[in-house]
Amino acid sequence: MEEAKRVVKHVFLAKFKDDVTPERIEELIKDFANLVNLIPPMKSFHWGKDVSAENMHQGFTHVFESTFESTEGIAEYTAHPAHVEYATLFLSYLDKVIVIDYKPTIVKL
Incomplete structure (x- = not known):
């Protein structure tokens, strides 16, 4: 697969304030999921809570993953007024955040 045609994953780890x-x-997550309906470059949204037995989560409890067609799509998403408004609210409820964007690579064995 060509480098330019791979999707980009936007991973957001969150620890909510106590x-x-x-x-x-739950309301915040529903509003986050709705961004996929408001921001065209955002192609999908998934989320979940940490269930690891390794206990290496460093306090992060929730994972949010969005898919974009390109890094330019993430830039458009980040600057979109619906995201800016939502992010301002969402971040006010969090203690810690990590955001990572990456292009998945399939390993051929």
Whole structure:
């Protein structure tokens, strides 16, 4: 697969503040998922909670993953008014954040 044609994954790890209720977290996640309907370069959205037995999560409890067709699509997403508004709100509920963008590589054995 050509380098330019590979999708880009946007991975967001989050640790919510201790006083954020599960109900509020659920609302925030629904609003995050709705961004895929508002921002064209965002092709998909998945999320989940840490279930690792290794206990190496360093306090991060939630993983959010979005798929984009290009790094330019992520730049468009980041600057989009719907994302800017949502991110400002969302970040106010978090203690810690890590964001990583990468192009998946398939290993041929």
